[in-house]
Amino acid sequence: MSDSYPQSRSTVPHRKRERMSRDKDLVRRVFDESWTVDVAFTGGNGEPRVLPMFHVRVGDRLYLHWSSGSRLGLTSEDGIRVSVSATLLDGLVLAKSWTNHSMNYRCAIAHGTARPVLDDDEAWDAMKALVDRVEPGRSDRTRGPSAKEWAEVRIFRLDLEEVAVKRRVGGVGDESADADVEVETGIMPVETVVSPLE
Amino acid sequence: MSDSYPQSRSTVPHRKRERMSRDKDLVRRVFDESWTVDVAFTGGNGEPRVLPMFHVRVGDRLYLHWSSGSRLGLTSEDGIRVSVSATLLDGLVLAKSWTNHSMNYRCAIAHGTARPVLDDDEAWDAMKALVDRVEPGRSDRTRGPSAKEWAEVRIFRLDLEEVAVKRRVGGVGDESADADVEVETGIMPVETVVSPLE
Numbered sequence: 001m002s003d004s005y006p007q008s009r010s011t012v013p014h015r016k017r018e019r020m021s022r023d024k025d026l027v028r029r030v031f032d033e034s035w036t037v038d039v040a041f042t043g044g045n046g047e048p049r050v051l052p053m054f055h056v057r058v059g060d061r062l063y064l065h066w067s068s069g070s071r072l073g074l075t076s077e078d079g080i081r082v083s084v085s086a087t088l089l090d091g092l093v094l095a096k097s098w099t100n101h102s103m104n105y106r107c108a109i110a111h112g113t114a115r116p117v118l119d120d121d122e123a124w125d126a127m128k129a130l131v132d133r134v135e136p137g138r139s140d141r142t143r144g145p146s147a148k149e150w151a152e153v154r155i156f157r158l159d160l161e162e163v164a165v166k167r168r169v170g171g172v173g174d175e176s177a178d179a180d181v182e183v184e185t186g187i188m189p190v191e192t193v194v195s196p197l198e
Numbered sequence: 199m200s201d202s203y204p205q206s207r208s209t210v211p212h213r214k215r216e217r218m219s220r221d222k223d224l225v226r227r228v229f230d231e232s233w234t235v236d237v238a239f240t241g242g243n244g245e246p247r248v249l250p251m252f253h254v255r256v257g258d259r260l261y262l263h264w265s266s267g268s269r270l271g272l273t274s275e276d277g278i279r280v281s282v283s284a285t286l287l288d289g290l291v292l293a294k295s296w297t298n299h300s301m302n303y304r305c306a307i308a309h310g311t312a313r314p315v316l317d318d319d320e321a322w323d324a325m326k327a328l329v330d331r332v333e334p335g336r337s338d339r340t341r342g343p344s345a346k347e348w349a350e351v352r353i354f355r356l357d358l359e360e361v362a363v364k365r366r367v368g369g370v371g372d373e374s375a376d377a378d379v380e381v382e383t384g385i386m387p388v389e390t391v392v393s394p395l396e
Binding site for chain 1: 237240245246248249250252285292293307309325328336337340350384385387391395396
């Protein structure tokens with residue numbers, strides 16, 4: 001068994017090759033750490049559209065939650081072509097020259113067809129996993145959906161196949177010629193902090 | 199002068215109307231607080247694509263930075279149709295029932311044509327503003343781009359016209375019928391924390 005997702009036309013790096021990875025653990029961790037994803041699709045008018053969504057990863061399946069009232073919910077059971085990104089900002093990179101300023105980040109991008117989950121058991125398990133993302137075991141301590149509530153829930157699934165992570169890690173990449181530029185440089189770490197219940 | 203961006207077909211709310219706003223201060227603040235945006239566009243193969251980018255807002259102009267080597271950089275001077283989102287997660291909403299779980303967030307989405315900035319002074323000012331986003335006044339303390347470095351820089355501009363914020367604020371929306379479900383509820387505040395230089 002491979003530890004990497006397969007290479008595809010969409011996940012061939014075209015520049016800064018060393019920043020791209022299809023390592024499964026790395027890809028999965030980015031989706032798991034990120035609280036939301038951005039879902040890009042083509043709207044009915046042919047225009048690009050993007051929407052943030054709440055998601056959960058189960059194995060190599062990414063489940064996306066949205067209300068049946070929303071625009072995407074109107075699309076057919078055939079699914080919709082999407083590009084889904086999860087971006088984690090890890091640090092601001094402060095350098096001696098303008099163009100050496102950068103960011104440390106991890107960004108997972110998956111391409112494919114997001115399809116509505118029509119199997120009721122699968123949709124239920126996905127919804128349960130979405131609730132448990134917020135607090136492990138919470139789905140057992142809270143009330144499950146009534147028939148009416150359940151009818152409003154739409155879960156879409158995107159299988160992680162065409163997927164890769166792009167990232168930057170490490171320190172400042174200053175030029176040696178800039179040694180005498182007198183300015184503080186380094187990394188300002190960035191973190192998403194979730195505080196206890198208020 | 200209006201304090202709101204104009205209504206357009208893309209920014210008419212189709213559901214949860216109260217969650218959408220075109221208030222200029224609110225829209226601007228979301229782009230200013232967010233460190234990155236997600237840019238959706240249609241790829242050369244007709245497929246939806248999304249990329250995170252570093253941005254800065256100057257007045258009603260959103261400047262997007264990317265390298266000339268990247269895929270989007272290959273597009274023509276006519277610009278490219280985009281949908282750009284900035285999403286701030288403010289809190290996790292823990293409720294008594296599965297479907298009342300939610301998130302407090304502010305998401306700005308702008309639609310339009312992103313065009314390469316061909317005016318050299320405008321591009322320079324935008325690049326300077328990008329550096330100063332990281333630390334006010336930093337562009338004056340660091341070395342500006344050499345001719346070679348400058349030739350690699352691509353700044354795109356999207357004018358904020360067709361733009362709105364969607365948001366959720368406030369507390370838990372539990373049903374009165376769930377009063378006897380014994381579980382802790384409330385908001386877990388979420389924040390992006392930038393630490394001092396390391």
